[in-house]
Amino acid sequence: MSLTATYKLSARLFWRDKGTLPASVITPLGLAIGMPTLMRNVTAGGVTAAAQMFVGTLALILSGTAFLNITVALTMRRDQLLLKRLRATRLTNRQILLGEVANTVTQTVILMIVSAVAVHLLADVPLPRNPVLFAVFAVAGSAVMATLGVAWTAAIPRGELAAPMTLPFFFLAGLASGAMGSIVDLLPPWLHPFLAALPTSAVVDAVRASYGPGTFGSDLAAAAVPALVLAAWAGVALLSIRRWFRWESRKS
Amino acid sequence: MAAIQVNHLSKSYGSFQAVDDISFEVEAGTVFALLGRNGAGKTTTIELLTGFQKPDSGSVRVLGLDPIRDRAQVRGNVGIMLQEAGFFPDLTAGQTVEIWRDFTPAARPASEALELAGLTAKAKTKVRQLSGGEKRRLDLALALLGRPDVLFLDEPTTGMDPEARRNIWEVVRDLAARSTTVLLTTHYLEEAQQLATNLAIMDRGQIVVGGDMAETLAARVGRVSFELPSVIQPGELPLPATMRGRLAMVQAADPDLAAQTLLGWASERGLRLRGLEVRTASLEDLFLELAQNGEMAQNGTTDRGDHP
Ligand SMILES: Nc1ncnc2c1ncn2[C@@H]1O[C@H](COP(=O)(O)OP(=O)(O)OP(=O)(O)O)[C@@H](O)[C@H]1O
Numbered sequence: 001m002s003l004t005a006t007y008k009l010s011a012r013l014f015w016r017d018k019g020t021l022p023a024s025v026i027t028p029l030g031l032a033i034g035m036p037t038l039m040r041n042v043t044a045g046g047v048t049a050a051a052q053m054f055v056g057t058l059a060l061i062l063s064g065t066a067f068l069n070i071t072v073a074l075t076m077r078r079d080q081l082l083l084k085r086l087r088a089t090r091l092t093n094r095q096i097l098l099g100e101v102a103n104t105v106t107q108t109v110i111l112m113i114v115s116a117v118a119v120h121l122l123a124d125v126p127l128p129r130n131p132v133l134f135a136v137f138a139v140a141g142s143a144v145m146a147t148l149g150v151a152w153t154a155a156i157p158r159g160e161l162a163a164p165m166t167l168p169f170f171f172l173a174g175l176a177s178g179a180m181g182s183i184v185d186l187l188p189p190w191l192h193p194f195l196a197a198l199p200t201s202a203v204v205d206a207v208r209a210s211y212g213p214g215t216f217g218s219d220l221a222a223a224a225v226p227a228l229v230l231a232a233w234a235g236v237a238l239l240s241i242r243r244w245f246r247w248e249s250r251k252s
Numbered sequence: 253m254a255a256i257q258v259n260h261l262s263k264s265y266g267s268f269q270a271v272d273d274i275s276f277e278v279e280a281g282t283v284f285a286l287l288g289r290n291g292a293g294k295t296t297t298i299e300l301l302t303g304f305q306k307p308d309s310g311s312v313r314v315l316g317l318d319p320i321r322d323r324a325q326v327r328g329n330v331g332i333m334l335q336e337a338g339f340f341p342d343l344t345a346g347q348t349v350e351i352w353r354d355f356t357p358a359a360r361p362a363s364e365a366l367e368l369a370g371l372t373a374k375a376k377t378k379v380r381q382l383s384g385g386e387k388r389r390l391d392l393a394l395a396l397l398g399r400p401d402v403l404f405l406d407e408p409t410t411g412m413d414p415e416a417r418r419n420i421w422e423v424v425r426d427l428a429a430r431s432t433t434v435l436l437t438t439h440y441l442e443e444a445q446q447l448a449t450n451l452a453i454m455d456r457g458q459i460v461v462g463g464d465m466a467e468t469l470a471a472r473v474g475r476v477s478f479e480l481p482s483v484i485q486p487g488e489l490p491l492p493a494t495m496r497g498r499l500a501m502v503q504a505a506d507p508d509l510a511a512q513t514l515l516g517w518a519s520e521r522g523l524r525l526r527g528l529e530v531r532t533a534s535l536e537d538l539f540l541e542l543a544q545n546g547e548m549a550q551n552g553t554t555d556r557g558d559h560p
Pocket residue numbers: 251252265268270288289290291292293294295296297335559
């Protein structure tokens with residue numbers, strides 16, 4: 001009952017927060033729809049290149065809408081002593097954070113679906129062959145990114161620093177997953193395993209399999225490593241939250 | 253059983269001892285005032301009582317429960333008005349109360365909570381447009397939502413106009429009459445005197461005076477003050493007086509008797525005592541007296557700890 005209450009509150013605040021909507025919705029959505037559409041029209045390879053790029057841009061939605069948004073919202077609420085006020089109620093710590101995470105997952109998954117449909121209509125990118133695989137990783141990926149965002153707030157001293165301290169991950173994630181085109185090939189090869197181990201890269205890998213040719217068996221195989229990567233990141237996030245999460249800003 | 257039990261409670265921030273081995277109890281259905289100057293440790297004490305902070309040592313029981321270990325259960329029965337906490341600025345006062353009702357089982361209707369806090373007229377106003385005192389009232393409305401058995405109020409009337417303050421007093425009295433236990437802090441000593449049956453005065457983390465309000469005051473002296481006639485030297489008065497400018501102050505256990513003595517003495521000499529004031533002991537006198545006797549260290553003369 002109280003989880004739905006915090007979920008509802010987070011959702012309401014998400015769409016009202018004019019300050020973060022550009023970073024949390026408009027930019028990721030614009031890039032995820034705009035860049036593949038552009039690809040479709042300017043390159044010879046057309047549809048294939050657009051599909052390739054689109055899957056990569058999902059990393060931008062994951063890092064913008066899930067990670068950046070929840071980090072900014074929570075640090076702001078922490079600084080304004082809103083988290084403290086919420087904790088003066090019957091709500092448990094878990095309900096407060098889970099409501100926030102659940103809302104973030106909802107918004108992120110909606111944006112992923114909207115952009116998949118939009119590039120289908122605008123750039124002829126086919127819909128995923130295996131929508132279940134797409135959906136499972138959209139949800140799991142958003143949940144892990146949102147949880148990592150909650151954990152990351154502990155490293156941020158003040159609300160104004162939340163966006164600058166989070167944006168680098170946005171670019172890193174986009175770079176690693178090919179949303180920025182093939183700049184990634186210019187980076188030293190020893191960096192590649194690290195980039196591939198990012199949670200956004202794991203989601204992109206699994207989603208790529210859901211678009212490409214394959215069978216149920218090959219999809220399962222393709223999902224195994226990304227699932228493990230996400231599970232590892234989830235563990236890291238939960239442990240850091242338990243260890244370092246702060247409900248009030250440092251008072252010293 | 254006492255509604256709130258505090259036993260040898262201590263809390264430090266780094267090397268700074270904010271709460272230093274305090275103990276007290278609050279009986280169910282009574283109003284308890286926690287007083288003391290800025291930085292005395294009142295808010296820290298409330299945060300320890302409400303489970304926002306963990307004690308270094310000692311124990312706290314609210315309704316027999318540990319506010320940290322049994323947090324969910326305690327939260328269900330207490331209302332908390334923090335000294336400082338934020339609101340969502342773009343929600344209206346009414347929307348804020350409605351949302352908080354979702355968090356509160358068996359909550360009062362929103363209109364009732366707003367009414368109690370005297371905020372009905374502002375229900376449709378955005379929080380960012382509320383005045384300081386109105387925000388404080390919204391705070392109270394939220395604290396009262398769950399019909400709590402125990403109410404913690406940290407400076408509830410700060411920033412309120414005198415009428416609003418009196419209305420809040422009425423609400424607190426009313427709640428106490430219906431067996432709500434109230435622990436409040438305030439810098440308005442009249443407020444404490446009006447509402448509380450028991451008190452503790454804190455200084456530098458310790459309780460320097462505590463107990464029953466009436467008894468505590470009865471044990472202290474009242475005072476008579478008047479303008480000293482220009483022809484009289486202080487030494488000529490029939491009772492020892494201290495001077496503040498032209499104002500003579502006589503302290504006495506029975507200030508009425510002292511006033512009669514002084515008036516009799518003056519009329520024998522054909523003198524008038526202008527601006528005569530007779531006051532029984534008030535909390536304010538007690539405060540001043542504590543400061544004078546060094547029971548409370550003067551501001552700045554003692555600085556313990558190394559906090560900024
Ligand atoms: N997080 C903290 N870190 C360091 N010192 C702190 C912290 N919180 C409070 N203090 C110090 O502890 C002391 C007691 O603070 P507290 O807020 O309990 O005072 P108070 O009695 O409520 O004062 P006021 O009447 O001004 O509200 C103050 O000197 C304050 O500077």
